[in-house]
Amino acid sequence: MFRDSRGSIAVVEDRCCHRGLPLSLGRIVADTIVCGYHGISYNTAGRCVAIPGQRHVPPAMRVRSYPVVERDELIWVWMGASEEADTALVPSYPYHDDRARWPHRTHWQVLRCAHTLVIDNLLDLTHLAFVHKRTIGGDPDAHTNAEFSVEATPRGVRLMRWLLDSVPPPTYVNAVGFKGRVDRWMEFEFIAPGAVLQFTGALDVGQGAYEQGNREGGFALRIFHGITPETADTCHYFWSGCNGYRQSEAAVTDQLYTVLAATFAEDAAILEAQHVSVRSRPAPLFSTTHDRARVIAERKLQELLAAEAGTAHTVGG
Numbered sequence: 001m002f003r004d005s006r007g008s009i010a011v012v013e014d015r016c017c018h019r020g021l022p023l024s025l026g027r028i029v030a031d032t033i034v035c036g037y038h039g040i041s042y043n044t045a046g047r048c049v050a051i052p053g054q055r056h057v058p059p060a061m062r063v064r065s066y067p068v069v070e071r072d073e074l075i076w077v078w079m080g081a082s083e084e085a086d087t088a089l090v091p092s093y094p095y096h097d098d099r100a101r102w103p104h105r106t107h108w109q110v111l112r113c114a115h116t117l118v119i120d121n122l123l124d125l126t127h128l129a130f131v132h133k134r135t136i137g138g139d140p141d142a143h144t145n146a147e148f149s150v151e152a153t154p155r156g157v158r159l160m161r162w163l164l165d166s167v168p169p170p171t172y173v174n175a176v177g178f179k180g181r182v183d184r185w186m187e188f189e190f191i192a193p194g195a196v197l198q199f200t201g202a203l204d205v206g207q208g209a210y211e212q213g214n215r216e217g218g219f220a221l222r223i224f225h226g227i228t229p230e231t232a233d234t235c236h237y238f239w240s241g242c243n244g245y246r247q248s249e250a251a252v253t254d255q256l257y258t259v260l261a262a263t264f265a266e267d268a269a270i271l272e273a274q275h276v277s278v279r280s281r282p283a284p285l286f287s288t289t290h291d292r293a294r295v296i297a298e299r300k301l302q303e304l305l306a307a308e309a310g311t312a313h314t315v316g317g
């Protein structure tokens with residue numbers, strides 16, 4: 001990935017078409033990427049534009065370039081056949097553009113697990129009571145007894161959970177100083193193939209969070225989860241923690257980031273262990289009531305994979 005002088009992003013194959021060196025080892029010079037081996041340069045469309053010591057540039061010398069859009073602080077690359085790229089399918093995340101209302105910090109890491117396990121994890125929130133006891137977990141009974149609804153969407157699934165009249169978790173209390181019990185909401189939307197949009201928060205009981213849909217005056221946070229498969233055994237996990245309370249205090253956004261990083265480290269340990277176990281013995285597993293959203297997401301992904309496999313000119317992926 002590289003930017004031209006106007007700041008537009010370009011994504012090209014990471015392999016020089018001369019002797020195959022990864023172009024990511026090169027450098028960017030005046031809107032081109034110059035290979036780090038013999039100095040051949042390519043423009044943002046992947047066309048070779050200069051060969052040191054040779055005047056003629058054969059038009060066939062090029063590397064593949066990929067359709068890309070940059071939106072809401074996210075870069076979306078289409079790895080399939082170029083003519084099938086459809087920017088309308090890019091999930092929108094306007095909160096990233098509203099730094100006054102949603103100041104945020106971002107994170108990226110590689111996880112040693114299949115990307116689907118990360119999606120699964122985000123769609124069965126009963127794990128909070130067990131995996132996140134010390135961070136965002138809170139009342140274990142409230143999690144298992146939570147009221148929840150699941151709704152299939154054209155590109156995935158939406159999951160809504162309410163922990164009514166529950167004890168707030170330590171992180172919520174530290175953030176906004178809850179004195180008593182709260183109504184806590186968790187809203188998750190999976191958008192295939194790899195985005196999960198999260199909106200969670202809590203208000204004091206009686207503030208109308210549940211009854212009137214009030215979301216102001218308590219704790220609130222939004223998280224964008226982007227999960228990109230790398231191999232069958234690894235994936236890239238991108239997330240942003242958008243702070244919806246005490247927005248003018250930069251230290252609060254940093255604190256939120258620290259708590260989320262600790263929370264997702266708890267998930268990472270589980271997911272990597274689960275991956276090893278599932279890979280070593282891929283026997284059937286059982287689903288429970290709380291798997292409903294996960295099952296819909298899995299079906300949606302399988303549907304899309306089947307559709308892609310049926311497309312004659314699908315390239316790579």
Ligand code: FES
Nearest residue numbers: 016018019035038
């Ligand atoms: S390998 Fe890139 S210029 Fe030779």
Ligand SMILES: [Fe+2]
Nearest residue numbers: 121127131267
């Ligand atoms: Fe988790």
